[in-house]
Amino acid sequence: MATYPSTSAGLLFISATSFSIPGDQTAVYKPRRQLRVTQGGTVYNDIYVVSSVYSGGITTVTTYGAALLNTMTLVQLGQDPDNAPREVVPTGGSAGQYLAKTSSADYAVQWVTPLSAWTFEFYG
Numbered sequence: 258m259a260t261y262p263s264t265s266a267g268l269l270f271i272s273a274t275s276f277s278i279p280g281d282q283t284a285v286y287k288p289r290r291q292l293r294v295t296q297g298g299t300v301y302n303d304i305y306v307v308s309s310v311y312s313g314g315i316t317t318v319t320t321y322g323a324a325l326l327n328t329m330t331l332v333q334l335g336q337d338p339d340n341a342p343r344e345v346v347p348t349g350g351s352a353g354q355y356l357a358k359t360s361s362a363d364y365a366v367q368w369v370t371p372l373s374a375w376t377f378e379f380y381g
Contacts, residue, residue, distance in 0.1 A: 263333040273324040274307075275317055276332070282316040283309045291335030292320065297328035 267279040286309035294301045304322040346356070350368035357369040 263331055265331045268329065268332060270325060270327045270329050271317065273326075274321065275319045276325055276329065277315045277317045278332075279315060281311040282318075283311050285334065286316060286318045287338055289338040293333040293335065294323075294325065294329055295331040295333075296326040 264278055264282075269277045271277055286306050288306055288308055290306045291302070292304045292306065294304050301323040304320050304325070307319040307321050309316050309318045347366060347368065350356075354368045354370050356366045359365045359367050
């Protein structure tokens with residue numbers, strides 16, 4: 258996980274799925290952003306941002322993944338989801354299928370099942 262600046266100043270545990278930090282941090286705590294949270298001396302990498310809301314000088318961050326604990330002392334930011342590498346090959350597909358473009362847009366592909374049989378007729 259690529260890391261960016263961390264936050265500990267003003268970090269406040271709210272619940273197992275939320276915490277707050279001072280200032281408007283909504284541009285940083287974006288949905289799908291991975292967080293590395295130190296809690297009670299243990300580092301948890303499987304926490305992700307669901308949303309962040311700024312009100313009254315405080316940003317409240319809602320998360321999913323590992324539960325937040327009242328012993329949290331540090332939050333480090335993972336890769337910005339807007340700048341993360343895109344998935345080039347979609348999940349799924351099965352043996353014998355191939356990828357085909359669905360439009361001229363980048364990354365617009367889908368799995369396609371080829372015709373089951375080809376018949377060739379030759380005329381002499």
